[in-house]
Amino acid sequence: MRLGGPARYVIEIEAPEEIPSAYAFAASKQLPTFVLGYGANTIGHDEGFNGVIIINRLRGIIEKDATSTSDALREESPSKTVITVMGGEYWDDVVAYACERQLTGIEALSKIPGLTAAAPVQNIGAYGQDISDTLTEIYVYDTTTSTFKTLTKSELGFSYRRSILNSSARDRYFVISITLELHRGQMPRPFYNSIENYISEHHLTDFTPQGIRQIVSTIRAAKLPDPLVKASSGSFFKNVYLDDAAAALAESKGYPVHHGKDGHKINSGWLIEQAGFKGQLLYGFRVNEQATLVLINESATSYADLAKARSAITSKVYDQFGYWLEQEPVEITQP
Numbered sequence: 001m002r003l004g005g006p007a008r009y010v011i012e013i014e015a016p017e018e019i020p021s022a023y024a025f026a027a028s029k030q031l032p033t034f035v036l037g038y039g040a041n042t043i044g045h046d047e048g049f050n051g052v053i054i055i056n057r058l059r060g061i062i063e064k065d066a067t068s069t070s071d072a073l074r075e076e077s078p079s080k081t082v083i084t085v086m087g088g089e090y091w092d093d094v095v096a097y098a099c100e101r102q103l104t105g106i107e108a109l110s111k112i113p114g115l116t117a118a119a120p121v122q123n124i125g126a127y128g129q130d131i132s133d134t135l136t137e138i139y140v141y142d143t144t145t146s147t148f149k150t151l152t153k154s155e156l157g158f159s160y161r162r163s164i165l166n167s168s169a170r171d172r173y174f175v176i177s178i179t180l181e182l183h184r185g186q187m188p189r190p191f192y193n194s195i196e197n198y199i200s201e202h203h204l205t206d207f208t209p210q211g212i213r214q215i216v217s218t219i220r221a222a223k224l225p226d227p228l229v230k231a232s233s234g235s236f237f238k239n240v241y242l243d244d245a246a247a248a249l250a251e252s253k254g255y256p257v258h259h260g261k262d263g264h265k266i267n268s269g270w271l272i273e274q275a276g277f278k279g280q281l282l283y284g285f286r287v288n289e290q291a292t293l294v295l296i297n298e299s300a301t302s303y304a305d306l307a308k309a310r311s312a313i314t315s316k317v318y319d320q321f322g323y324w325l326e327q328e329p330v331e332i333t334q335p
């Protein structure tokens with residue numbers, strides 16, 4: 001978002017054994033820590049952070065092809081490939097790596113800015129895929145017990161933009177690497193609506209991981225700002241999820257409710273557009289024309305401007321529809 005002041009200390013982790021000493025350093029100074037990735041989903045405050053920022057710079061992808069293990073496994077899943085990716089790898093490079101090897105499972109997550117370690121934190125998702133669909137486990141440093149350990153998918157409590165890493169166990173674990181199970185093949189049809197629409201408009205027939213990656217990249221480039229050119233955090237608000245009764249009520253009022261694998265949802269972008277904010281400039285933040293969930297920092301210089309823009313949007317949407325929009329990006333706050 002291009003907001004926020006300086007940090008007191010920054011430590012970049014280049015070997016797993018440096019992690020305990022980074023936390024010990026912060027403890028010795030009695031300073032709080034914050035683990036940062038690429039910063040695509042994080043917002044700083046004007047006063048900065050009087051603490052220690054720790055960044056995962058561990059690189060590497062280790063591939064374990066199921067066909068090279070036991071005969072039983074080969075028969076059961078001839079096309080499975082398991083990859084373990086170090087958390088400092090840029091996420092889109094991992095998607096490119098998988099697509100080049102004709103591995104399906106993460107191609108719709110193309111072009112999401114950020115580091116791999118952050119991917120499970122909010123269970124990144126786009127165009128019908130979530131990282132939780134392919135992730136089997138992560139390797140972490142547990143700051144509570146000062147030990148290294150593996151957390152399996154079932155322990156991570158994944159749901160829409162949520163895991164224990166950004167809820168019940170927030171700030172407890174430093175993610176070192178993640179393990180994904182991918183398959184040779186293609187995404188099952190029907191694809192996400194906007195992919196299907198793009199395919200029929202352009203008469204496309206290549207649905208290989210590379211083909212879908214190309215389509216998703218083109219759709220995203222047309223509607224989402226490049227964060228290196230225009231400062232944004234991607235979707236600033238989460239979509240609104242409703243239980244059965246609330247969804248029925250919303251439908252009776254004529255609101256567009258989508259029914260998917262995560263439950264009933266109303267796109268928050270639709271609510272923001274109906275509230276009249278599409279394309280508006282609010283305290284230096286532009287409500288993106290192409291994707292109204294995205295706020296672009298055009299001229300704001302302080303967190304206070306963001307707070308005013310956020311409040312203008314959430315209050316009007318609440319007054320008009322009765323839904324309180326929840327912010328997606330994380331903030332670096334002084335405890």
Ligand SMILES: Cc1cc2nc3c(=O)[nH]c(=O)nc-3n(C[C@H](O)[C@H](O)[C@H](O)COP(=O)(O)OP(=O)(O)OC[C@H]3O[C@@H](n4cnc5c(N)ncnc54)[C@H](O)[C@@H]3O)c2cc1C
Pocket residue numbers: 034035036037038039040041042056087112113114115116117118119121122123124125126165166173174175176224225226227232233234235330
């Ligand atoms: C233009 C744009 C488009 C986007 N599109 C999407 C999208 O389609 N789908 C989607 O889901 N998201 C999207 N995002 C949000 C963002 O890209 C993802 O959340 C991404 O995973 C953030 O990665 P990061 O490395 O920048 O994380 P950061 O912003 O640096 O950190 C995010 C959170 O992860 C934690 N974290 C980071 N590294 C570690 C670690 N090693 N261990 C423990 N915790 C850690 C941080 O403490 C913080 O809580 C978009 C953002 C932008 C700017």
